[in-house]
Amino acid sequence: MSVKTILKMGDPRLLRMAQPVTRFDTDDLHLLITDLLDTMRAADGAGLAAPQIGVDLQVVVFGTNAPNPRYPEAPIVPRTVLVNPVITPLPEVDGGLVREEEDWEGCLSVPGLRGKVPRFWRIRYTGFDPFGDPIDLTVEGFHARVVQHECDHLIGKLYPMRVRDFSQFGFTSVLFPELADSPDD
Template sequence: MRQGPIPGAHGRVRPLTLLGDPHLHTPCTEVTDFGPELSPLVEDLFTTMYAAQGVGLAANQVGVPFRVFVFDCPDDDDVRHLGHVVNPRLVETDGVVIRGPEGCLSLPGLEAGTERYDHAVVEGVTTTGDPITIHGTGFFARCLQHECDHVEGTVYADRVKGWRHRRLMRQAARASWRR
């Protein structure tokens, strides 16, 4: 899967929405207008993701309630996966469930052991409406599941249970970005 930033275009860094912002817990809206505004949004998502040193970013993480996300993420074999998905649907998760460290640009500096499948398949379209199917394994599968959660109005902290969740919420409450 080799799609990525749109050649010749340059995005701008947008402010990130942080834990507590209602955008993060509201399911995003389907994109129905594939007009000229969509490509600059994708460029802005890439630019913002790179500036924050992330591997994935959903539109609601910059306050835009559309079902769009970008990624530039390695899998466990260190193969780089670069692209975007409009109207993503997580259509398959299988394999082994692994509890691994997971972070989020909307909870900067924090992470918690989060359970994810080690294989995921996402279907959607590109900014031009062309259908795409993305298969991910290992860390990239985690990334795909994480970003699909975002467009559904879920953050990884919602998946963390028990003492891990309590610890993460205490850390978030004390985080400098919460002040």
């Protein structure tokens, strides 16, 4: 087990564009994924991207097998390792419109803060697993939000850069006192 230090907002490494993975099923890639999963679990995160631990590769992990203390009301998201992801916003099945939804987000790289962030409600994400096998899923709601949040890290974006209304941004302990003991405080 190797829990890594999570970079914090202000570190310039979080603003870089991550590079695509070109070799799959390597010892280095598997070690990186183990480090990401161990670090995410230790921090009670819903996801983590390689740039958050200082690695400039397009690798994200996300998911929760049980209710997450940082997002106690959120549905369970299957544990996933996604390499070289591509996100495509999708219209609602019956309405034909691509819908955005604002909801609260936090980030292990922005500890102690939460903000309302617009995200596409329904997306398709594609990419690869660690062995180079394709992944192609259509998801919505919280699952879609988590994937978009983590993939933003691969293009040098942190969620505060997406906040539209800063009256909906602040300290978790003030906005959500019931979460005051969560690890991002």
